[in-house]
Amino acid sequence: MADLMKIRARLKDGLTEVKILMSHPMETGRRKGDFDELVPAHFIQLVTATLNGKAVLEAQWGTGVSKNPYLTFRLRNAKVGDKVAVVWHDNKGESNAIETAIEPG
């Protein structure tokens, strides 16, 4: 199975940069398929990130985020080896999660 999520977290000059790539169709519900039928909306609504289990970022999304969403965010006060976890939930009740340890930049 293709990776549904990729993550990388690097600490450089006191700032940890977390980059995430998610595999998701992000269908708006307005697109027409091959047989002129409307493709039902299917999109990520909520992305939450935690640092060592503590919430750091909550993203609510509509249908306007591109297919296979990409996200970068930054953390202060994080150390090499700290755990960054990201979870997404979509409008069909599907979800996916990934965790990584912060690497030195």
Add this chain to the structure above:
Amino acid sequence: MNRRTWIKSVGVLLALAMSAPLRSLAAVWNKPAFEAQKVDAALHGLGVSQASATQDVVLIAPDMAENGAIVQIEVESRIPNTESIAILVEKNPTPLIADFIFSNGADPYVVTRIKMAETSELKAIVKAGGQYFSVTKKVEVALGGCG
């Protein structure tokens, strides 16, 4: 309440707690704001009544996007105590793209890729200390990306 009903109610509570992620997703996702078809309605849904223009939020996006399906944007707020950053595209069928809420040492900074249906104003609304600030940038779109 006897012991048996007490144990039962604890069980029900536990089951509710375990199903919390789904329930809270429905509670958390700002449906009125995300389904609004006009910027004003989306802002109303977000609870924004007035946003003042600011120089302290940096919004980086291309002047001209070849493909509206993937427009990379970067937003950074330099306003102290920034709580959240919302991103809107005025001429999209549903203008509100995303709302990012920061806590516990997350920097008010995001990079992401968004869809733009046509040439439009791109807006970032920053909430800081209970006030709202906005920056706007026009992005020309060669090929619309809102299917």
